[in-house]
Amino acid sequence: IVMTQSPATLSVSPGERVILSCRASQSVSVNLAWYQQKPGQAPRLLIYEVSTRATGVPDRFSGSGSGTEFTLTISALQPEDFAVYFCQQYDKWLTFGGGSRVDI
Amino acid sequence: QVQLVQSRVDTKNPGASVKVSCRASGYTFTNYGITWVRQAPGQGLEWMGWISAQTGHTNYAQKVRGRITITTDTSTSTAYMELRSLRSDDTATYYCARGYRSSSYYWGQGTLVIVSS
Numbered sequence: 001i002v003m004t005q006s007p008a009t010l011s012v013s014p015g016e017r018v019i020l021s022c023r024a025s026q027s028v029s030v031n032l033a034w035y036q037q038k039p040g041q042a043p044r045l046l047i048y049e050v051s052t053r054a055t056g057v058p059d060r061f062s063g064s065g066s067g068t069e070f071t072l073t074i075s076a077l078q079p080e081d082f083a084v085y086f087c088q089q090y091d092k093w094l095t096f097g098g099g100s101r102v103d104i
Numbered sequence: 105q106v107q108l109v110q111s112r113v114d115t116k117n118p119g120a121s122v123k124v125s126c127r128a129s130g131y132t133f134t135n136y137g138i139t140w141v142r143q144a145p146g147q148g149l150e151w152m153g154w155i156s157a158q159t160g161h162t163n164y165a166q167k168v169r170g171r172i173t174i175t176t177d178t179s180t181s182t183a184y185m186e187l188r189s190l191r192s193d194d195t196a197t198y199y200c201a202r203g204y205r206s207s208s209y210y211w212g213q214g215t216l217v218i219v220s221s
Contacts, residue, residue, distance in 0.1 A: 095151060
Protein backbone atom coordinates (compact mmCIF):
# COMPACT_ATOMS: atom_id res chain seq x y z
CA ILE A 1 0.00 0.00 0.00
CA VAL A 2 1.47 3.36 -1.07
CA MET A 3 0.96 6.30 1.27
CA THR A 4 1.12 9.79 -0.25
CA GLN A 5 1.41 12.86 1.97
CA SER A 6 0.81 16.50 1.11
CA PRO A 7 2.11 19.07 1.24
CA ALA A 8 5.76 18.02 1.36
CA THR A 9 6.66 21.26 3.11
CA LEU A 10 4.50 23.84 4.81
CA SER A 11 5.72 27.20 6.09
CA VAL A 12 3.54 28.57 8.87
CA SER A 13 3.61 30.85 11.90
CA PRO A 14 2.97 29.94 15.52
CA GLY A 15 -0.73 30.02 16.34
CA GLU A 16 -1.85 29.05 12.85
CA ARG A 17 -4.00 26.03 12.07
CA VAL A 18 -2.27 23.30 10.10
CA ILE A 19 -3.91 20.55 8.09
CA LEU A 20 -1.77 17.72 6.72
CA SER A 21 -3.12 15.14 4.28
CA CYS A 22 -2.39 11.48 3.73
CA ARG A 23 -3.82 9.33 0.95
CA ALA A 24 -3.62 5.54 0.74
CA SER A 25 -3.52 3.65 -2.56
CA GLN A 26 -6.20 1.32 -1.19
CA SER A 27 -8.39 1.21 1.86
CA VAL A 28 -6.55 0.79 5.17
CA SER A 29 -9.71 0.61 7.26
CA VAL A 30 -8.94 2.37 10.57
CA ASN A 31 -5.34 1.18 10.69
CA LEU A 32 -3.77 4.61 10.25
CA ALA A 33 -1.34 6.40 12.57
CA TRP A 34 0.50 9.73 12.62
CA TYR A 35 3.99 10.37 13.96
CA GLN A 36 6.02 13.48 14.68
CA GLN A 37 9.77 13.43 14.23
CA LYS A 38 12.33 16.05 15.22
CA PRO A 39 15.97 16.04 14.11
CA GLY A 40 18.06 13.38 15.79
CA GLN A 41 15.06 11.80 17.51
CA ALA A 42 12.99 8.69 17.02
CA PRO A 43 9.45 9.16 15.74
CA ARG A 44 6.82 9.99 18.35
CA LEU A 45 3.37 8.44 18.03
CA LEU A 46 0.66 11.14 17.98
CA ILE A 47 -2.47 9.43 16.67
CA TYR A 48 -3.48 5.81 16.10
CA GLU A 49 -6.62 4.20 14.67
CA VAL A 50 -7.21 7.38 12.65
CA SER A 51 -8.30 9.61 15.51
CA THR A 52 -7.17 8.31 18.92
CA ARG A 53 -4.55 10.49 20.57
CA ALA A 54 -1.63 8.64 22.10
CA THR A 55 -0.85 9.09 25.78
CA GLY A 56 0.47 12.55 26.57
CA VAL A 57 -0.36 14.11 23.18
CA PRO A 58 -1.93 17.58 23.49
CA ASP A 59 -5.50 17.96 22.32
CA ARG A 60 -4.48 20.50 19.66
CA PHE A 61 -3.58 17.42 17.59
CA SER A 62 -6.50 15.63 15.98
CA GLY A 63 -6.90 13.02 13.28
CA SER A 64 -9.77 12.24 10.96
CA GLY A 65 -10.67 10.40 7.79
CA SER A 66 -11.61 6.96 6.57
CA GLY A 67 -10.76 4.42 3.93
CA THR A 68 -8.10 6.13 1.85
CA GLU A 69 -8.18 9.82 2.83
CA PHE A 70 -6.88 11.05 6.17
CA THR A 71 -5.91 14.33 7.79
CA LEU A 72 -3.90 15.45 10.78
CA THR A 73 -4.93 18.83 12.15
CA ILE A 74 -2.93 20.98 14.54
CA SER A 75 -5.40 23.54 15.80
CA ALA A 76 -2.91 26.22 16.88
CA LEU A 77 0.72 25.55 16.09
CA GLN A 78 3.13 25.85 19.01
CA PRO A 79 6.88 26.47 18.61
CA GLU A 80 7.63 22.88 19.64
CA ASP A 81 5.41 21.54 16.81
CA PHE A 82 7.85 22.46 14.04
CA ALA A 83 8.88 19.00 12.85
CA VAL A 84 8.29 16.37 10.19
CA TYR A 85 5.02 14.42 10.32
CA PHE A 86 4.58 10.94 8.89
CA CYS A 87 1.44 8.91 8.35
CA GLN A 88 1.64 5.12 8.63
CA GLN A 89 -0.74 2.35 7.61
CA TYR A 90 -0.63 -0.98 9.40
CA ASP A 91 -3.57 -2.64 7.69
CA LYS A 92 -1.43 -4.67 5.30
CA TRP A 93 2.18 -4.96 6.40
CA LEU A 94 3.39 -1.46 7.27
CA THR A 95 4.17 1.54 5.09
CA PHE A 96 4.87 5.20 5.78
CA GLY A 97 4.11 8.31 3.83
CA GLY A 98 6.99 10.44 2.62
CA GLY A 99 6.47 13.02 5.34
CA SER A 100 5.32 16.63 5.63
CA ARG A 101 7.80 19.14 7.01
CA VAL A 102 6.27 21.98 9.02
CA ASP A 103 8.64 24.95 8.97
CA ILE A 104 8.52 28.44 10.33
CA GLN B 105 8.94 2.36 32.47
CA VAL B 106 9.15 0.82 29.05
CA GLN B 107 12.54 1.18 27.39
CA LEU B 108 14.09 -0.13 24.21
CA VAL B 109 17.87 0.25 24.20
CA GLN B 110 19.73 -0.38 20.97
CA SER B 111 23.33 -1.17 20.18
CA ARG B 112 25.72 1.61 19.21
CA VAL B 113 26.92 2.98 15.89
CA ASP B 114 28.36 0.37 13.56
CA THR B 115 30.51 0.78 10.46
CA LYS B 116 30.73 -2.02 7.93
CA ASN B 117 32.34 -2.68 4.59
CA PRO B 118 30.15 -3.38 1.56
CA GLY B 119 29.24 -7.07 1.43
CA ALA B 120 29.51 -7.55 5.19
CA SER B 121 26.72 -8.25 7.67
CA VAL B 122 25.46 -6.25 10.63
CA LYS B 123 23.46 -7.41 13.62
CA VAL B 124 21.64 -4.70 15.58
CA SER B 125 20.30 -5.46 19.03
CA CYS B 126 17.29 -4.02 20.87
CA ARG B 127 17.01 -4.80 24.59
CA ALA B 128 13.57 -4.30 26.07
CA SER B 129 12.67 -3.59 29.67
CA GLY B 130 9.70 -2.44 31.71
CA TYR B 131 7.14 -4.85 30.25
CA THR B 132 6.53 -8.52 29.56
CA PHE B 133 8.58 -9.06 26.42
CA THR B 134 6.51 -11.91 25.01
CA ASN B 135 3.27 -9.91 25.20
CA TYR B 136 4.32 -7.68 22.29
CA GLY B 137 6.17 -7.88 19.01
CA ILE B 138 9.08 -5.85 17.73
CA THR B 139 9.10 -3.88 14.50
CA TRP B 140 12.23 -2.71 12.69
CA VAL B 141 12.22 0.53 10.70
CA ARG B 142 15.12 2.32 9.03
CA GLN B 143 15.73 5.87 7.91
CA ALA B 144 18.43 6.82 5.43
CA PRO B 145 20.06 10.22 6.03
CA GLY B 146 17.56 12.97 5.30
CA GLN B 147 14.97 10.49 4.07
CA GLY B 148 11.69 9.00 5.23
CA LEU B 149 10.86 5.91 7.26
CA GLU B 150 11.01 2.43 5.77
CA TRP B 151 9.55 -0.69 7.37
CA MET B 152 11.91 -3.64 7.29
CA GLY B 153 10.04 -6.32 9.16
CA TRP B 154 8.58 -7.48 12.44
CA ILE B 155 8.47 -10.40 14.78
CA SER B 156 5.97 -11.70 17.27
CA ALA B 157 7.93 -12.19 20.48
CA GLN B 158 5.35 -14.73 21.57
CA THR B 159 5.42 -17.02 18.53
CA GLY B 160 8.60 -15.98 16.72
CA HIS B 161 6.58 -15.45 13.54
CA THR B 162 8.20 -12.93 11.22
CA ASN B 163 7.30 -10.89 8.16
CA TYR B 164 9.82 -9.00 6.07
CA ALA B 165 9.58 -6.17 3.57
CA GLN B 166 10.02 -7.34 0.01
CA LYS B 167 12.92 -4.95 -0.56
CA VAL B 168 15.17 -6.69 1.97
CA ARG B 169 13.70 -10.19 1.97
CA GLY B 170 16.46 -12.74 1.60
CA ARG B 171 19.02 -10.47 3.27
CA ILE B 172 17.31 -9.89 6.63
CA THR B 173 16.68 -12.05 9.66
CA ILE B 174 14.85 -10.84 12.76
CA THR B 175 15.07 -12.93 15.90
CA THR B 176 14.38 -12.65 19.60
CA ASP B 177 16.03 -14.01 22.73
CA THR B 178 13.24 -14.19 25.29
CA SER B 179 15.71 -15.04 28.07
CA THR B 180 17.23 -11.57 27.76
CA SER B 181 14.22 -9.71 26.30
CA THR B 182 16.31 -8.76 23.31
CA ALA B 183 15.42 -8.56 19.64
CA TYR B 184 17.97 -8.69 16.85
CA MET B 185 17.96 -7.55 13.26
CA GLU B 186 20.64 -8.98 10.99
CA LEU B 187 21.15 -7.55 7.53
CA ARG B 188 23.56 -9.30 5.15
CA SER B 189 25.32 -8.38 1.92
CA LEU B 190 25.38 -4.74 2.92
CA ARG B 191 25.40 -2.05 0.26
CA SER B 192 26.04 1.67 0.51
CA ASP B 193 22.29 2.35 0.31
CA ASP B 194 21.83 0.38 3.51
CA THR B 195 23.48 3.28 5.34
CA ALA B 196 20.74 4.43 7.70
CA THR B 197 19.57 4.76 11.26
CA TYR B 198 17.84 1.55 12.26
CA TYR B 199 15.07 1.75 14.84
CA CYS B 200 13.31 -0.95 16.78
CA ALA B 201 9.82 -0.25 18.06
CA ARG B 202 7.39 -2.19 20.18
CA GLY B 203 4.56 -3.49 18.10
CA TYR B 204 3.46 -6.22 15.71
CA ARG B 205 0.89 -5.44 13.03
CA SER B 206 0.22 -2.17 14.87
CA SER B 207 1.36 1.38 15.48
CA SER B 208 4.24 1.85 17.92
CA TYR B 209 4.34 4.10 20.96
CA TYR B 210 7.74 2.96 22.24
CA TRP B 211 10.85 3.27 20.09
CA GLY B 212 14.53 2.61 20.57
CA GLN B 213 17.00 5.45 20.26
CA GLY B 214 18.20 4.25 16.87
CA THR B 215 21.42 2.65 15.66
CA LEU B 216 23.39 4.32 12.89
CA VAL B 217 24.82 1.78 10.48
CA ILE B 218 27.35 3.15 8.03
CA VAL B 219 28.28 1.05 5.01
CA SER B 220 31.48 2.32 3.49
CA SER B 221 34.77 1.01 2.21
